[in-house]
Amino acid sequence: MSIFETIKQSLNLIDVARFYGIEVSRSGFTSCLFHNERTPSLKLYSDHFYCYGCGKSGDVIALIAGRLNISQFESAKIIMNDFSLSSEEMRVTAKPQIQLSYSEWERQTIKLLNQYRDYLKHFERTYAPKSENEPISDIWIESIHKLPLIEYYLDILTFEPLEVRQEFLREYVKQLDEIEIKLDEYKRKFRLERK
16 A cells, blocks of 8 residues: 555544644635635545635645645655654655755745744834824834744744754644734735845
8 A cells, every 4th residue: 555545544634634733614614725815715524625716626645735835745754754654664764855844844934934023123113103192003013022922933943953943833833824924914015125
C-alpha cells in the first residue's frame, strides 16, 4: 500500500485539517485556502474537500499541501510522521524533507512578521498624538499594543532551538493567519515608504 493510500484510509480529513490549525465550522465549512474570500465556501468531508467558490477539490494530502504551501509528496510524508502512520524506515527517510518544509514555513513566517512589524512601527510614529488634546487614533493604539507581541514572536523564531520554533509554528497557526489577513488589509489601505 502506498503512503497516499495509507493516509486516505487511516485518517479523517476534518480531524487532520484541525490538527494543522484549519478552523472548521460545525457544518464542515472553512475559508478556502486556494482563493481569497469573505464567506467560507470550502466544504470538508471525511474523505475529501470541495470549494463552492473556486471549484478546487481534493483529498487530505492535497488540503495539507495547500495549507503548508508544499508538494503533495512532502505533505504525505509530514502527515505520515505527525500521525505516526509510518514505519521506522519511512520516518528516517522523511525527516530531512520535514525539516526543509518547516524551514521554508519558518522563513515565510519571519518575513510576514517583519512586514507586519514595519507597518506597526510606521503607525506608532505617524499616528501618535501630537498633543494631549488630540484624539487618540485606534490604529496607534493597535500599534503600541501589538508591537511588543510581534517582537516576542520574532525573538522566538530567531533565538530559540528548532523544537521550540516548530512548536510555536504549530500552536500559533491561527494567530499567524490573522496577522497575514491584517497585513493584507494594511497593504491595500496604506503605502509604506521603503528606506
